[in-house]
Amino acid sequence: MLFPPPPTQRAVPRIVVTGAGIVTALGRGWTANAEGFRLGRRAFRKVTLFDVRRQQATLAAELDLPTDPLPGRLNPRRAARLDRPTQMLLWASAEAWEQSGWTPPTPVSIVVGTTAAGMSLGEDYYRQLLTAPDRRRGQPTRALYYLAQTEVRTVAEALGASGSITVLSNACASGASAIGHAWHMLRNGSAQRVLAGGHDALSQFVFVGFDALRALSPTLCRPFDATRDGLTMGEGAGMLALETLEHAEARRATILGELIGYGTTVDRHHLTQPHPRGDAALGSMRLACAAAGVSPAEVDYLNAHGTGTRLNDESESWAIERWAGNQVQHLSVSSTKASVGHLLGGAGAVEAVVCLMALKGQWLPPQAGLETPDPACRFALVREPRSASLRIALSNSFGFGGVNATLIFRRWR
Amino acid sequence: MRPNVYITGLGAVSPAGWGMECLRSALHSGIPLPEVVFPRPGHRSQLKARLVPEQNAPAELTRHPRLRRASVLSLYAAAAALEAAGGTTAASADRGRLGVIACLQAGCVHYSCRFLEELLADPTTASPLIFPETVFGAPASHVAALLEASVRAETLVGDSASFLQGVAMGANWLVQGLVDRCLVVGAEECNTFLAEAFWPFEHGAILSNGAGALCLSNTPASPQSVALVRVTDPHPYVTPVTRASALRNLRTQLLGSPAATILYDGLTGGGRLDLPERQAWTDWAGPRISVKRVLGEGLMAAAAWQCVAACDDLAHGRHQQAWVSLAGSNQHALGAVFERMETP
Numbered sequence: 052m053l054f055p056p057p058p059t060q061r062a063v064p065r066i067v068v069t070g071a072g073i074v075t076a077l078g079r080g081w082t083a084n085a086e087g088f089r090l091g092r093r094a095f096r097k098v099t100l101f102d103v104r105r106q107q108a109t110l111a112a113e114l115d116l117p118t119d120p121l122p123g124r125l126n127p128r129r130a131a132r133l134d135r136p137t138q139m140l141l142w143a144s145a146e147a148w149e150q151s152g153w154t155p156p157t158p159v160s161i162v163v164g165t166t167a168a169g170m171s172l173g174e175d176y177y178r179q180l181l182t183a184p185d186r187r188r189g190q191p192t193r194a195l196y197y198l199a200q201t202e203v204r205t206v207a208e209a210l211g212a213s214g215s216i217t218v219l220s221n222a223c224a225s226g227a228s229a230i231g232h233a234w235h236m237l238r239n240g241s242a243q244r245v246l247a248g249g250h251d252a253l254s255q256f257v258f259v260g261f262d263a264l265r266a267l268s269p270t271l272c273r274p275f276d277a278t279r280d281g282l283t284m285g286e287g288a289g290m291l292a293l294e295t296l297e298h299a300e301a302r303r304a305t306i307l308g309e310l311i312g313y314g315t316t317v318d319r320h321h322l323t324q325p326h327p328r329g330d331a332a333l334g335s336m337r338l339a340c341a342a343a344g345v346s347p348a349e350v351d352y353l354n355a356h357g358t359g360t361r362l363n364d365e366s367e368s369w370a371i372e373r374w375a376g377n378q379v380q381h382l383s384v385s386s387t388k389a390s391v392g393h394l395l396g397g398a399g400a401v402e403a404v405v406c407l408m409a410l411k412g413q414w415l416p417p418q419a420g421l422e423t424p425d426p427a428c429r430f431a432l433v434r435e436p437r438s439a440s441l442r443i444a445l446s447n448s449f450g451f452g453g454v455n456a457t458l459i460f461r462r463w464r
Numbered sequence: 465m466r467p468n469v470y471i472t473g474l475g476a477v478s479p480a481g482w483g484m485e486c487l488r489s490a491l492h493s494g495i496p497l498p499e500v501v502f503p504r505p506g507h508r509s510q511l512k513a514r515l516v517p518e519q520n521a522p523a524e525l526t527r528h529p530r531l532r533r534a535s536v537l538s539l540y541a542a543a544a545a546l547e548a549a550g551g552t553t554a555a556s557a558d559r560g561r562l563g564v565i566a567c568l569q570a571g572c573v574h575y576s577c578r579f580l581e582e583l584l585a586d587p588t589t590a591s592p593l594i595f596p597e598t599v600f601g602a603p604a605s606h607v608a609a610l611l612e613a614s615v616r617a618e619t620l621v622g623d624s625a626s627f628l629q630g631v632a633m634g635a636n637w638l639v640q641g642l643v644d645r646c647l648v649v650g651a652e653e654c655n656t657f658l659a660e661a662f663w664p665f666e667h668g669a670i671l672s673n674g675a676g677a678l679c680l681s682n683t684p685a686s687p688q689s690v691a692l693v694r695v696t697d698p699h700p701y702v703t704p705v706t707r708a709s710a711l712r713n714l715r716t717q718l719l720g721s722p723a724a725t726i727l728y729d730g731l732t733g734g735g736r737l738d739l740p741e742r743q744a745w746t747d748w749a750g751p752r753i754s755v756k757r758v759l760g761e762g763l764m765a766a767a768a769w770q771c772v773a774a775c776d777d778l779a780h781g782r783h784q785q786a787w788v789s790l791a792g793s794n795q796h797a798l799g800a801v802f803e804r805m806e807t808p
Contacts, residue, residue: 054695218620
């Protein structure tokens with residue numbers, strides 16, 4: 052029953068991560084990505100998926116899809132129909148699932164954030180409708196697989212997940228929102244196991260859209276750099292296997308980290324621009340800290356939304372400074388979008404996985420490409436790979452349209 | 465004890481017109497609204513739709529800076545939300561502690577098609593004004609700006625049954641004290657492109673557009689209030705569960721609820737997509753209302769109209785308890801129980 056919620060439990064359960072899956076332009080899987088993020092590698096190249104010759108920006112963190120057979124139990128015919136975003140989502144989900152060691156019969160719910168879903172299929176559908184309206188071949192499949200819920204349902208069927216399916220689309224905060232929603236589901240007892248995260252693939256529609264807004268960097272994204280000139284797009288997926296601590300301990304699962312806080316707010320300032328002083332971003336971080344019961348001084352690493360646009364980074368810098376107060380100079384901050392670009396609906400989820408990697412490996416993800424730190428940023432930007440003693444990491448995700456989301460993770464010993 | 469969640473406001477934009485009064489009178493007459501035919505050169509079969517009348521968008525909306533250039537989808541969502549919230553003055557009394565949940569299936573199809581057209585013609589001149597409006601999150605953003613909601617907003621995407629996921633989400637926010645009131649809006653646009661995409665799945669479908677909204681609160685609006693009794697589990701269509709078996713499971717779960725005096729189903733009067741729902745409720749002996757037969761297949765908007773119509777009938781004392789059955793097209797089935805209550 053979705054409502055009313057199950058009777059109040061004696062104590063709100065703690066929520067832990069027992070699996071994490073990731074696919075980015077740095078590679079497929081935890082190991083390849085952990086190595087890439089730890090060293091601050093960059094994974095950009097000229098876009099090959101569609102024609103960018105007439106755009107201001109031509110680079111993106113485009114990934115090479117694995118050529119191995121897709122994981123799960125889809126028959127070959129159905130597997131062959133899957134578009135890029137669904138494949139990415141399936142790879143990340145399967146990795147998280149496998150790492151968690153989940154087995155039936157406990158149902159697994161899935162919560163996924165996305166911005167564009169199967170947009171490339173929508174583009175193909177539209178092109179064919181315009182150029183050959185009588186040619187119907189492939190059109191029903193495109194129409195069906197374009198839908199976000201079809202992507203997630205496909206993953207559920209591939210993995211044998213029989214729980215609820217939820218799709219959230221809060222623009223660039225979608226992935227973090229999905230993980231936050233899963234956190235609530237587990238805490239209020241409406242689910243026992245949730246696979247949550249986000250994904251998005253490059254599509255011409257979205258690429259041209261951001262280019263039209265002059266939001267894309269004609270060079271490469273340099274978050275928090277004084278010379279920054281925009282964001283660079285990326286693609287991929289990040290998924291977490293989440294469950295209650297009690298449930299994880301009962302089955303002696305390996306725990307990767309604990310999700311201790313989630314906060315979300317709405318920035319009403321403008322459809323595409325954040326509040327210049329970061330009011331809503333500040334609210335989101337404060338709410339997450341309150342939920343987690345931690346103060347800014349206890350946060351060892353902050354994975355910033357840090358897109359590389361003038362407006363976002365200025366607003367977020369203000370928010371971080373106001374939130375951290377006199378601790379700001381000691382706060383280690385980086386934006387890993389400098390390595391894999393902006394994954395839109397996948398960003399918050401991939402960055403959550405990066406936080407878990409950093410906590411587990413005890414290192415700070417450096418921000419590649421930073422040349423001249425913006426003097427307005429008073430926090431300590433991580434510029435070089437280095438080991439560190441990390442206990443708590445915070446991840447910010449701020450969406451087009453104003454939904455802000457903050458996740459806080461704690462190291463698991 | 466069941467937590468108290470009341471429906472304190474309703475709003476609708478539908479092919480019947482802008483506002484609850486239009487929806488109410490169309491449903492009471494029970495006569496299917498007139499259809500328009502989308503041009504489809506070279507085809508014998510027609511694409512039909514029932515569309516929202518173009519005039520009469522509330523001036524409060526069209527004058528608002530965030531909505532002047534907004535998509536029709538956002539305008540529908542905002543109009544329904546505004547009506548359900550009781551106007552901007554009532555909403556601002558919440559001092560920002562108003563939650564907004566927008567539920568969409570197809571989303572902003574007009575501007576998406578226009579942007580694609582521009583992109584194909586010349587990607588360097590594609591409009592920066594249109595693109596942001598195509599994002600799924602835009603309607604929730606505009607509604608939040610219009611009604612000064614700053615505490616929480618979400619956009620749920622899925623098939624039409626996801627509207628009840630939104631209702632449950634809002635109700636749970638209230639129970640957790642995260643918001644003081646919550647608007648749950650379902651909205652859709654419709655054009656030839658969408659009708660063409662839907663056609664292979666239901667040849668006789670008559671699509672429609674518009675929005676419906678419920679305002680949820682912990683406190684009743686009047687002594688005769690409508691309460692949300694329950695929202696069932698989602699019954700996903702994940703192999704081996706078919707759409708038909710999911711609907712049977714939904715029916716079984718609703719049978720465990722207090723008896724309803726009326727059913728609001730999602731039947732359109734069509735064939736293929738209706739069949740599993742018709743079979744699941746074949747032995748229903750009580751009265752039923754099929755809003756889509758009158759208004760058309762409005763996807764997420766239609767799911768919202770089903771709930772809005774149920775709550776409206778309860779609020780007017782025409783029934784004591786209503787069940788709503790939402791049979792989504794390709795994700796899941798959900799149901800809900802609403803009840804008329806006398807509150808002290």
